[in-house]
Amino acid sequence: MSGASGADFGQGQQAQGIHMKRIGKAAWAAGFAALCLSGCATQEDVVPVPYKVHGGAQTGAGHAVALTVTDARTQDRTKIANKSNAYGMEMAAIRADRAVTAIVQDAFEAELKSRGFSIGGGGANASVAINRFYTTFQAQGAMGDVKLHVSVTPAGGAEIYDREIDVMGIEPSVFWTVGNNASAALSDGMSKAFDVLFSDPAFLAALEKGGSSSDIKAGS
């Protein structure tokens, strides 16, 4: 009787042990599932934001343009995007490897030079205020929100050109919310912004006029 009870007790302990192992495995599986849902988005990315010059007609004819780029962002001022997890929560920051003012200035200067303008004083003063430079990750891809305010002032004169540029760059069909996808969307956004700007005859006229102070309307 007591032997049988001892065997039952032993079997019970063994069964309990197996049961505990199963619960342990299930807990690990639940933890793994939760980890998969949350994603590995806790490490910051620091990435370059490259820019490919589009170029255009040689309208510059050596006219000098002094360029000033300022950071006028009012939100997301220390980063260019955030990684996000499966729930859409903002996780680690994605940062540019240099100041956004330098990124935009270099891209703008490259576009000016490719059209025959020279960079320097003595001609028009072009000012660019960066109001937004941030990528969000959405179902359709990475969306690079680029908002610039561009104005042109002749040397010693009043402002002759003024325009808000609001474009959305896209890096389609991205799966990972990582730095390279964020920077690709912003590169596309910058391309679109400068396409809009340099396709505006009033902007080119304002740059060419340089020292003149006659009024030129954006988009005319």
Place this chain on the structure above:
Amino acid sequence: MTAKNIICALGLTALLGGCAVHSSEAVKVLPSDVIKNARIYTITIKGVPEDVSGDFKPELEKMLKLATTDCAQGQSWLNLEVTVTQLKKSNAGKAFLVGDSNVVKGQARLVDPTSGAVVGDYDIGYSVGGGGLGGALIMSQAESQMARGFAKQVCDTAFPGHKRFQRI
């Protein structure tokens, strides 16, 4: 792994609640002596998103008042100016089935009332996300939850090392 284990794992996952993360960052950090001696004089909410209810702004103001009363207990007065630029509310169905999140973003500026100078400037970001029944329940009161989270983030980011919150 048996089917029973898989069902058990899925069941545990479905009951999982949520978690909160912040993405707040300092643009201009308050000087350390100001952090120790600050007290909030006025709170101005300069803007909230258009799609929030009329209750959000007073709720946020109340939470900011309660939070800063706990975290800024010094003698030097500062004005707090807050702008909320985004408030995303989770969808209950989506939260239950695949997971979703509540997100709030904005800015908090601390201004010296005598000079008008901005002495502290912060980007505030806070989100609560989750899945399953627990997650859907946790995220059900989005606006009050985000108002409380935003206020706590202002304190945690601008006044690090403050005492635990007593009132919120």
